[in-house]
Amino acid sequence: MTGTTATAVDTPVVQAQGLGFRYAQALGEAVFSDVSLSVGQREIVCLLGGSGCGKSTLLRVLARLEAPADAAHTTGELHFMGAPHLRPHPRAALVFQQPALLPWLNAERNVGFGLDFAHQSAITRSALRQRVDEALAAVGLQGQGRLFPAQLSGGMAQRVALARALVREPVLLLADEPFSALDAITRAEMQQLLVDLVHRWQTAALLVTHDIDEALLVGDRIVLMGARPGRIVREWRVDIARPRRADSPEAGALRLQILGALHAARQADPTPSP
Structure with missing residues (x-):
C-alpha cells in the first residue's frame, strides 16, 4: 500500500513498556500484561480488540486514572513527554463514549469546566474565554x-466533549469509543474532525474502537x-492516502488481515465468549 500518513516525532508523547495491571480486589490474572x-x-x-480484553482499562491506566497505588500488582514503565508518568497530567485529555456534560452548565461553561482547578496552570478570565x-x-x-x-x-454534545478536551491544549488525546453512539453520517463527520484536529493541534491520539472500518479511516497505526x-x-501501519474510503482495495485487503488476526486471537482465548 502506498500513500501519505502523519509522521511522528522521534520521542513518543506516551510510551508504555511491559505494562501490566490487575485490580487490587482481583485474586485472579491481570487485566492486561506485558503491553x-x-x-x-x-x-x-x-x-482494536474483543470485549473484555482490557482496552478501556489500558486507556485509564495511560491517563493515570487507575494509579499504581490502586493496584495489587502493577508492572512495567510508563512515560509521558519523556518523563515517568505517575499521576494524571493536565495535558493528557480523555474523551468518553458518552459526552458526560453537566446539564446545569451551558456549552461554553462545560468546555471551560476544570480549567481553574488547583492542579491546572493559572489562567486569567480573558485567556480562559479565548x-x-x-x-x-x-x-x-x-x-x-x-x-x-x-x-x-x-x-453536538460529543463535539462539546471534544472541545472540553481540546481547551486543555493537550499533547495527548485518549478517546474511548467516542463516536459509537452516533448515527452513521454524524459518526463519519466526527471521525474526519478528529483527524483534522490531531493534525492541526499537533497532538497525539489513542482511540479505542470496536469498528475496523473506523480504525481504517482514522488510524495511522492499528494495534x-x-x-x-x-x-x-499484532500491529499494522495504515499507509493509505487521505481522504480514505472504507471500500477502497487497500482498505479491503487490510480489513481481511485484521479480521483474520481477530479470529485467531479469539480462538487463542481459553475463556468462552458469553
Whole structure:
C-alpha cells in the first residue's frame, strides 16, 4: 500500500513498556500484561480488540486514572513527554463514549469546566474565554456556546466533549469509543474532525474502537489487543492516502488481515465468549 500518513516525532508523547495491571480486589490474572505501546505527535493509534480484553482499562491506566497505588500488582514503565508518568497530567485529555456534560452548565461553561482547578496552570478570565472560544470554533460550534446540553443533538454534545478536551491544549488525546453512539453520517463527520484536529493541534491520539472500518479511516497505526489477560498481538501501519474510503482495495485487503488476526486471537482465548 502506498500513500501519505502523519509522521511522528522521534520521542513518543506516551510510551508504555511491559505494562501490566490487575485490580487490587482481583485474586485472579491481570487485566492486561506485558503491553508495550507508544504514540507519537500528530499520530492516531487505534486500539482494536474483543470485549473484555482490557482496552478501556489500558486507556485509564495511560491517563493515570487507575494509579499504581490502586493496584495489587502493577508492572512495567510508563512515560509521558519523556518523563515517568505517575499521576494524571493536565495535558493528557480523555474523551468518553458518552459526552458526560453537566446539564446545569451551558456549552461554553462545560468546555471551560476544570480549567481553574488547583492542579491546572493559572489562567486569567480573558485567556480562559479565548481558549473556550477557540476550542468551540475548532469543533464547528462557534456561536453555540450558550446552548445547554438538553438543546444539543448527540453529535453536538460529543463535539462539546471534544472541545472540553481540546481547551486543555493537550499533547495527548485518549478517546474511548467516542463516536459509537452516533448515527452513521454524524459518526463519519466526527471521525474526519478528529483527524483534522490531531493534525492541526499537533497532538497525539489513542482511540479505542470496536469498528475496523473506523480504525481504517482514522488510524495511522492499528494495534490489536488479545484477551485473558490483554496483550498486544499484532500491529499494522495504515499507509493509505487521505481522504480514505472504507471500500477502497487497500482498505479491503487490510480489513481481511485484521479480521483474520481477530479470529485467531479469539480462538487463542481459553475463556468462552458469553
